Amino acid sequence: MTERILDGEIIQTRLDDWRAYDGVRTRRVFAFLLDYLIIGLLCIPFAVLVAVLGVITLGLGWALYGVLGPLVALIYVWNTLGGDRQATVGMRMMGIRLDRLDGRPVEGMLAVVHTVLFWAGNVLLTPLVLIAPLFIDRKRTLHDLLLGTVVTRDDF
Numbered sequence: 001m002t003e004r005i006l007d008g009e010i011i012q013t014r015l016d017d018w019r020a021y022d023g024v025r026t027r028r029v030f031a032f033l034l035d036y037l038i039i040g041l042l043c044i045p046f047a048v049l050v051a052v053l054g055v056i057t058l059g060l061g062w063a064l065y066g067v068l069g070p071l072v073a074l075i076y077v078w079n080t081l082g083g084d085r086q087a088t089v090g091m092r093m094m095g096i097r098l099d100r101l102d103g104r105p106v107e108g109m110l111a112v113v114h115t116v117l118f119w120a121g122n123v124l125l126t127p128l129v130l131i132a133p134l135f136i137d138r139k140r141t142l143h144d145l146l147l148g149t150v151v152t153r154d155d156f
Helices: 024-056 060-080 089-094 108-134 142-147
Strands: 004-006 009-011 096-100 149-153
Touching: 024 060, 024 089, 024 096, 024 149, 060 108, 089 096, 096 108, 108 142, 142 149
Parallel strands: none
Antiparallel strands: 004 009, 096 149
């Protein structure tokens, strides 16, 4: 039996406990900033690799510079958010993780789709993306709502 009682309320899973969502919005913002700093730093060695590839292919390889940033970001997200800990390095530093509401683990493809929907949402609905968690249950964003995911505190 996985049920426990907290202040007279029956809690069946950690996702049902309100404390798992305390401070998640702020932590998500800082995790985003940390992750994109890490992705920016990861782009440096890949940029050098593309430069060498461009010289070897007589300039043809330099076309990869156009997709270098998004490609590095998607590989980073696939390996971290889609990994065992279900969190990027920035999310781990902030003590949060991505969970599925159905209880299954987050796999790499879901992590990539989650990130692509985040980027698309920012392009189309920039101010509304940040306002949505103020009104949606469990402080979820629109892409969380679409994919059946939620970001929770890892330390709880």
